[in-house]
Amino acid sequence: MKKWTYLPVILLVLLYVISMLIDPDKISIQLEERNLPPGFSHLFGTDWLGRDMFLRTMKGIELSITVGLLTAVLSTIVSFLAAMLASMHKWLDRLISWLTDLFLSLPHLVTLILISFTLGGGFKGVVIGLVLTHWPSLTRVLRAEILQLKETKYVKISEKLGKGFWWQARHHYLPHLLPQMLVGFTLIFPHAILHEASITFLGFGLSPEQPAIGIILSEAMQYLSTGFWWLAFFPGLILLIIILLFQICAKAWKSYLEKDFSHENIVRD
């Protein structure tokens, strides 16, 4: 990896750690300091209850990244398991393919709202909803990979040698699929964050008690027409920056993983 690609990663981690260190009790109501535009004492201004928007945004970022990481990891695991299941039997394969097609043909957001709403919203509802809607595309890639792998000689030999399915899964499939899963994970992460913000914005996600970016943005909507632009601008900007940073990392990672190492080895020799 080139040196500069570490920068976004460091920035991301730094943001996350800083946001975790902020004490939620610091975000106090100061009625006499309400609706202040951005300035030195309040970098992002204050809202209609005098809460500091910088602190609220950072707390929102923490929540967003947590939700993003959690759902991205869980979705990747679900994808892997689904792909493995598909490789076990013809009928299971049909079922999984059908499910994949079903979920891919429905708009993400609609399914997400349905699932989250049925589960009663909140953190649990959002995470489960996100996990259940973000697995299909990765599953499809993994399934194709496994189908290919199954036909390779060494897997066939190992089967002939009497190795069980799960042994093969651990020693042949997982190492081979890991790069794909890592790329899938990095692709799901920004999606998950944006979708969490969207459904929270629409009122089906996290409860208004939580300092989520979606909540901040939907609250700010009501104040946009009265000219308090900073309520939406900075949280939106930070969200965008997070997504872009991650996107850059993901790209770098992908090109690194796709590199032809055999070639590199030859050159080194």
Next chain:
Amino acid sequence: MKIKAGILLLLSLLLLITACGDKEIAESEDRPDNNIENQLTLAIGGEPESGFDPTTGWGRYGSPLFQSTLLSRDQDLNITKDLATNYEVSADGLIWTVEIKSDVKFSDGEPLTADDIIFTFETAKQSQSVVDLTNLTEIEKISDKKIAFHLARPQSTFITTLQTLGIVPQHAYDQDYSEKPIGSGPYQLVEWRKGEQLIVKKNPYYYGGDLEFDRLTFLFAEEDQALAAAKAGKVDVLSLPITFATGEIPGMERVSLESVDNRGVMLPVTEPFTNEDGEEVGNEVTADPAIRRAMNMAVDREAMVEGILNGEGTTAYSSVDGLPWGNDQAVVDHNPAEAEQILKEAGWEKGTDGFYQRNGLKAAFTLYYPSGDQLRQSLSLVFADQMRNFGIMVETEAKSWVELEKLMHANPVMMGWGSHDPVELYSLYSSSMQGVEYFNSNYYKNEKIDEYLDKAIHALSEKEANENWRKIQWDGQTGVSAKGDAPWVWLVNLNHIYYVNEDINIGEQKVQPHGHGWPITDFITEWSIAE
């Protein structure tokens, strides 16, 4: 986001089309040359979901517009006559005799007679809706212009029914009446497009003098769109929530009206138990009157009025502040020191965490508020903040009304009331209303208060009734105000904010009730073009 943008585009197109449509009408109908052309566009919200049938509740807030009532109240809440020319109450309070005007016609040209009034009251009684007429036993027709209402028991609040129940025509009343109302009121329906707009025109047979405006259009748009339309000069009367109404709109005057539209924290007053319907009732912390009284004194209402309402409101100490049946004695001063004293005397001690506790019970509860209501959210957050600083741990949580209905008997909820009908006091505090709909969610019960409520309702004169209504707040020994049982922490009365075209004079207004929007049409017959 694409969908949202699409909807916005569609709406703006729609607005454009309707705006063009209006222009055409105005041009074709050769109007006198002034800028409002004798027609008004109002964006005051409050589209009635159940339509315009007074027998099922239309017209409780503000004028029924299409219908007229027997009596009404003027700007100072004195009783005036509308359809009636005279009314008398018998000495025992059981018979109300009303004489009506003889030349009143419905907007379809048919005369309004005693039969229509009898029909209206009987229909309302049968519909068993929000119009409560269970006490009405018989309606007697003395002549075409004279009716006697027979009551089972004297009822001082019957006069409110006479003020709010619009008279419907017997000959034109059917299943679709609520969507095609005909009445004797100042305006008649032209078109109602649900969710979009309502167009009404002058009733040519209206008895109350000539009206300044021939045609009214009520827009039912979201606040954002209404505000945008007003800024473009397409709206003459606009109602806005306080959080929106900070700026100026060119060509419009900002009117801030005082109201009894209150917000307060409803506190369950009983110890926890499960009622016969299996609902959780009561809260062990707020069951202690000391906690409730202390919170009433510890809360800084002034800060809320200034900080949350931008000064557009008043501090609230009861549900009926400033009304003829309200009581000044209900007022408590902001006094945290005395609040601490009250808690100490009741055995509460501050723990190491800074919160009061007694026998291992921490003074803590969750305050619920309806999600999507920014004002109640702000009030809840600030209330919780103030209480935490004082030493009572209050968490806040938003829930939908459906969920709140399950929670509200066992948990404090941010609620709001405010009516021109004193019977609301009965709904809030009578033990017979425990857990009925949203009324008396506290499960409050005080025999003395029940007695006053009974006396007030069955009083023979308004004066006697009001005296008893006032005693409910505080009679020297007990009451529902903060000095007494304090089942509520009333916080603020919100001002209602309207922007009105500078060229229109809407005159004086009443103290506004809970509903925001329609109440401003109360005196629409007196609106005029300013000279």
